[in-house]
Amino acid sequence: MTSRQNRQRDRAERGIPEATVARLPVYLRALTTLQDGGVATVSSEELATAAGVNSAKLRKDLSHLGSYGTRGVGYEVEYLVYQISRELGLTQDWVVAIIGVGNLGRALAGYGGFASRGFRVAGLLDADESIVGEEISGMTVEHIDRLEDMIADHGVSIAVIATPAGAAQVVCDRVVAAGVTSVLNFAPVVLSVPEGVDVRKVDLSIELQILAFHEQRKAGGPGDYDPVADDGAPPGATQYVEAVVEA
Structure with a gap:
């Protein structure tokens, strides 16, 4: 069994949901930006805002890694970067x-x-x-x-x-x-x-179509879709980690 398969098995045994795994790179990106800016600790509210999620969801996600932060202090940025990097398998090439x-x-x-x-x-x-x-x-x-x-x-x-x-x-x-x-x-x-x-x-075209869906609703287009009732995602939309490709 490969090391990647071992990690997948370990995540399954620890009950880490796939949705949480998909958000970990987003947290890592936000944490890396904070680390580059010299920030040593961050509260769950601050990190959640930087990652674009609510703080309760973030705390639950990080609890799957065994990371609960310190009351009144928050999370140690450097250690949390290491934790998430290790969980994602990024401590090796x-x-x-x-x-x-x-x-x-x-x-x-x-x-x-x-x-x-x-x-x-x-x-x-x-x-x-x-x-x-x-x-x-x-x-x-x-x-x-x-x-x-x-x-x-x-x-x-x-x-x-x-x-x-x-x-x-x-x-x-x-x-x-x-x-x-x-x-x-x-x-x-x-x-x-x-x-x-x-x-x-x-699929970039699908993501553009999803944005077009939202633009149509903002302009008062057809349908009675309520984004609040559906957590801001249109029917059938897939949540995924954004990959920014610079030419």
Whole structure:
């Protein structure tokens, strides 16, 4: 069993809800900003405001980690950063391969936040012969035929799929067959994977549609949707951790 699978088993045994796991990176981002600003301790109210959640939810989430803070003082920022980083597996390096080097793949390759958060991009792959061999962000784009070799040679743990929709499932099948059990999918398609493989989907068009939904309601559009009654999320909206990609 891998260390990641061990952590997943431990979280399940401790009863940490998936919704809490999804919010931990948001807390970590807020805490890192506080730490960079020289803040040593933070109250649950202050941290909740920085993370965009209510303080009761934050305290409950952190209690799953065994972190309750100190009455009248709050949470020690440095220690809480360590706690959450350890829980998320960020105290070790994770090797990533980016498959599909179009505009989005290039932006991901140039994103400086990966290394500072424990992720190392091992390489870039594409099927387009005109792109293969090109230097992007200090890496040489390799042909997709090298996919399995790259996974084996570099110990890739996470595959980022940024291909067109028509190629995504075939690529996913190959990375899973090569032993990768975590996939971040930017392709506009739902991927089918076997049990034990985790897929996180990021679809920017869906998020824009959700924002359009809210804009329509603000302007007095059709329907009687009450955002307060539904915790501010429209029907079918998925909560996920935002990934900011800087080109």
